[in-house]
Amino acid sequence: MRLSRYFLPILKETPKEAEIVSHRLMLRAGMMRQQAAGIYSWLPLGLKVLRKIEGIVREEQNRAGALEMLMPTVQPADLWIESGRYDDYGKEMLRISDRHDRSMLYGPTNEEMITEIFRSYVRSFRDLPLNLYHIQWKFRDEVRPRFGVMRGREFFMKDAYSFDLDKESARRAYHRMFVAYLRTFARLGMQAIPMKADSGPIGGDMSHEFIVLASTGESGVFCHKDLLDMPVPGEDVDFDSDLSPIVDAWTSLYAATDEKHDEAAFAAVPEDRRIAARGIEVGHIFYFGTKYSDPMNAKVTTADGQNVPVHMGSYGIGVSRLVGAIIEASHDDNGIIWPASVAPFDAAVVNLKQGDAATDAMCERLYGEMRAAGFDALYDDTDQRAGAKFATMDLIGVPWQVVVGPKGLASGEVELKNRATGERASLTPEAAMNRLVAEARGAS
RNA sequence: CGGGGCAUAGCGCAGCCUGGUAGCGCAACUGCUUUGGGAGCAGUAGGUCGCAGGUUCAAAUCCUGCUGCCCCGACCA
Structure with missing residues (x-):
């Protein structure tokens, strides 16, 4: 992408409504625009990041055997009346009427709808287990939206729903x-x-919040330091096998948010292993048994001919919230430091003297080579001053920046800059490209 | 939903107390000079001062009501 043809409305000054760093940086980097409290338009740069996160979430859901579908944002109220939640949900639910005066609502979640779908088609234990998910916009009319996309009213979320014959398979x-x-x-x-979460009487030990550690996080968390070094299962993990050893390893060490913090249990953790930090909730998984299948009559026939309500669980990831959470966890005074996997661009070419024949030619060459190597590349071909260009690249957090100017070219070199470390190296164009390709391969 | 605050050009702000021709910085546009970490000079354009009433010869400014947004708390992915 040539910056001169892109839509990147960078703000030099911080809009006063933005208090926390991710909100400030998202506005300054031209990622989004607020349209109303807790409701945002996603501009091209912000959308790219949102889509990258969405893609990773999708790949891992698919890998785990969940099946993607898509449910609507607007739902009929009938389903909610049936489950008994229509009155319970209160003012957080955005209620609307259609032209026939039928009660509708903008979905805050989809348990009712997925249960309705399930019960219409699935009758036999032979069709289980089943896990259906979708990634869709939702709306909760929060009393006080805040922190930008971290707690918006409209938000983008992955929610999966599992259906099983009994609690053990659930x-x-x-x-x-x-x-x-x-x-x-x-x-x-x-x-x-x-971290273990409270899921009411049904869930027992099957409810966890996934908390991202970030110094600017909204809630205090306490955990065992070894959790930071706990190995994450690789791509080859067999989802058909017994995964309880992995889960047990992760849940055997102390980890709690401040509302569930147990000072005594934490004191039992060796002192040098204790971590008191801050965190952001980015995912929540829980088992809720027959809470919806019972009232909504979602039953299957067992091998011995009984009709039993299915056991369900639901699994959410706040995709739009993650954009903010990642920034909270990864930024510096100059701007965002994107992890390579979600960066809006993989690498950039910065032309320090647009209009200079040799510089232009080298930039075009490197830009072409980057794209040929499979990079999503950004080429700053504008005629801004060098300082402004550097500031923009750091603000939007492009992981690798190749800086090309007449001074360097005079000695046959360009500069390769790493956004995260700030390390800059003068290299020949060939060496810079080789290093880029090698780093990219190592990162993925 | 309790408490507090803000609303003036795209963004950040001053002006309001003490009513009288709406200003500054950045951004934008034009020209010249600059050009390796958010350039300088000169010029141009851009505002029914959130909305509605009221007081007054006269309201951004004083009064009343409304709306929107932000912050703290309670609540939530």
């Missing part, structure tokens, strides 16, 4: 999502720690 479904989540967050370049 536990296996839960474990599959647990492992999928470990992999997902690791691929997003984050340290996410599963």
